[in-house]
Amino acid sequence: MFLSENEFKSVIRNTPLISIDLIIENYQGQILLGQRINKPAQGDWFVPGGRILKDETFSKAFIRLTQSELGLGVKITDADFIGPFEHFYKNNYLGDDFSTHYVVLGYHLKLDIDIKKLPQQQHASYKWFNKPELLNADDVNYHTKLYFLNK
Template identity: 45%
Template sequence: MSTEPLGWPERREPAARGNGVLAGSDFRQAVEMLPLVSIDLLLRDAAGRYLTGLRTNPPAQGAWFVPGGRIRKNETLRDALRRIACDELGLRVPEKAWKPRGVYEHFYGTNFAGEAGRSTHYVVLAYEAEVPLDISSLPQAQHRSYRWQPAEAIAADPGVHPYTQAYFKE
C-alpha cells in the first residue's frame, strides 16, 4: 500500500466487465438513486492561470467549468485521473503532477440528459496539476471552447459555474 495522498491503492478487485460504463437506462436509474463520484481537473499553466471550458452538455451546459469526469466501477483513482485527463483533453499527465485540492459536493436539479426534476448529486475529488497545454487543439466533445484565466477572474466571472468558482474562492 502506497503512502501517497489518498493512498493510491493497488487494484484489489477484478477489472469491471467491459469498460465499466453502464447502459443508458441503467445509468439513468443509478443517477436517480445514488451520488456519483467524480474528479475535477484544476489545470494550471506556468503563469498561474487555470483552464476552464464552455460546457456543451448537461447538467452544467452553457457555463464555464473545469474539465472532469466520473470514476468508473473498479477503477482506481490513479487510473481514473489518467483516463479522464486523456478522454477530456487528450493529455497524459504524470501521476506525481497531481495534487489533491479537496472534496466537494455538486447538486443539480437536472441530469445528464437535461431532464428537469431528475436531480444529480456528485461527490467531487478535485485535483490540481501544472500542465503546459495548447488549448487550440483540445477536444470539443465536452467543451466547445477553452480559456486560461487567473483564479481571481474565475471566482468573479458570472459566466463561470458557481461550483467551479468555489474552487477559487478559498
C-alpha cells in the same frame, strides 16, 4: 464499465456519482476552463474532469480522464489533491426530471496546454482565466468558483 442509458439514469436518480475534477493552472497562474456542452451545467465555464467508472482505481481513472479531457495521460502522483467537494444540480444529463449529485475529488496540476488542441466532446471551447476574472464571471459555474475561494 459503461452502463446502458436506462441503468445510468437509475444510478443518477438514486445515488451520488463519484468524479475527478482537474484544476489545471498554467505557469502564468491562469486556470483552464471549458464551456460545457452537456447538462448539468450546460453552457457554463467549468474545469475539465469526469466520472470514475465501476471497478476503476483512482489512478486509472486519472490517466483515462486526463487523456480524454486534455489529450495527454497524466499520473495521479503528478497532481496535488486539493480535497473532496460536493456538486448538486437540479437537472441531469438527459433532462430536468431529477437532480444530479456528485462527490468530486479535486486535483491541481501545473501544465501549459495549447487550448486549440484540446478534445471537444465535453466542452465547446476553452479559455484561460485569471483567478479574479473567474471568480467575478457570471458564466463560470458556482462549483468551479468554490475551488478558488479562500485560496
